[in-house]
Amino acid sequence: MTSMHIWWEDCYVDEILSLMRERHVRYPENYDSTDRILDLNFYSNFKLRYDKMSEEATTVGGRSFTPLINEFEWDKDMINYVRGIRPYPGGMD
Template sequence: MHAILGLYYELLPCYDLLSMNVPCLCLMRERHVRYPEYYDSTNRILDLNFYSNFKQRYDKMKEEATTVGGRSFTQLINEFEWNEDMINYVRGIRPYPGGMDWIGAKRILTVMKLNKTHFMTLEILLHEGRMNFLTFIQPVFELLPKLLKQSGIMKHLPNKFLNEPWEFEGRLEPMVTNDTKAACGSYSLAFIEHLITMTILQPPQTLLCDNTVGRMQ
């Protein structure tokens, strides 16, 4: 974990928050594929664009649903179709090394970019039909079933997971921040590291996270 977060802060003077999360996620994904004996092969680590695509498409439908004389939001969801690039996430076809299809996957992990300065972690548990978030994010609940179904390779999942919006039933982890309130990116990466290594996540009440991040800065 410290090696990944160390890189994050090493890059701090050179890049914005978005640019820093990208190489760290790439390193996590490459390490996961290169050393399968140390990491769960049922995990998949995705890039930042995965959630951004959900958000953009969802916002576009919400805007269209408010148009006078337009289709209802329910109708738009029912008729929704993903583009080939998003379907290729499920099929494991990516423009970078380490792409893996989701047939044998149980957990999808990624970082969500909510705006230019704020990041959160998303954990999708495919075989349980639920997700864990650091906050409530509706677009993924509504549109993920469409993505799984339209990929054509996830038919082994229960039918309701492919046709009905998912529900929030997981834990709601508070996102720790340091005194500068600018460490959400590093902690979102640390949370993924905690999940794939099955290590204990330090509770927000302790000073360990702040102290560690402070030393890295």
């Protein structure tokens, strides 16, 4: 299914991750609950938030990265998504 010589399109990677995630949510007794498989929606949301923090931390006169990370909070939709309660983060399909 995978190859070191093929670069998979995002839609294929997302589908594979979604299927793997569904398997973990559907059969929790077979998987370690500390391991979470998340799809590209989650990654995109996290990356946007990280980029905003990084931009503020590297701006002249901006705050340092440590207090920004200490103040970082996930919104309720993202927490429920990671826990498997909500199928898509922030209602995205």
